Amino acid sequence: MGLLDRLNDDMKQAMKNKEKDKLSVLRMLKAALQNEAIKLGKSQLSEDEELTVLSRELKQRKDSLQEFENAGRTDLVEKAKAEIEIVQLYMPKQLTEEELLEIVKQTIAEVGASSKADMGKVMGAIMPKVKGKADGSLVNKLVQQQLSQ
Structure with missing residues (x-):
């Protein structure tokens, strides 16, 4: 099963479970993947290209988390941490x-x-x-x- 298929299935499940935050992050990931495919002029991304997009999305969220922590925005810190956890579900296992x-x-x-x-x-x-x-x-x-x- 490709990443987009997995995202679609998880989006459906998030809708059924009324998980708005998770659904929002999944939609952002799906949009980022589709935008990258359009940018590259492909109908489907390779695993390597998908990984690049996921890594970029994860890095953006980690950078945001750092900024929110520095600014003392605890409300946004929690939201960013939750988004990072969701994105990491689709990343390969991290090396120790x-x-x-x-x-x-x-x-x-x-x-x-x-x-x-x-x-x-x-x-x-x-x-x-x-x-x-x-x-x-x-x-x-x-x-x-x-x-x-």
Whole structure:
């Protein structure tokens, strides 16, 4: 079952259960996926493209959450947290920090990086491997830690 089909089924279920907030987030996700397909001129997105859209939507919500927390808007913080939980249901299982650290070490060895000057090379090689499975800022932090040792 494709992601759009899964979203449609979950939207129907949310309507039946009168879950307005969940329905709203699912509609936003579906719209984002359809807009991306239109933008790319395709009738259906590949799994990789769907993952890119989901990652972007998740990142937007996490950024919003940070802004709301900084502004002290507890009402919006709760709403953003709920939206993040819903979006994460459609994301692949996230890597643990230990698993991610292993991938970082392997990638550094593969590209022969030895200093922070090689940061771009390492990030360019690692991000396709962990796409959708890890937060980019965490990957960046781990790569910097490894290259500064």
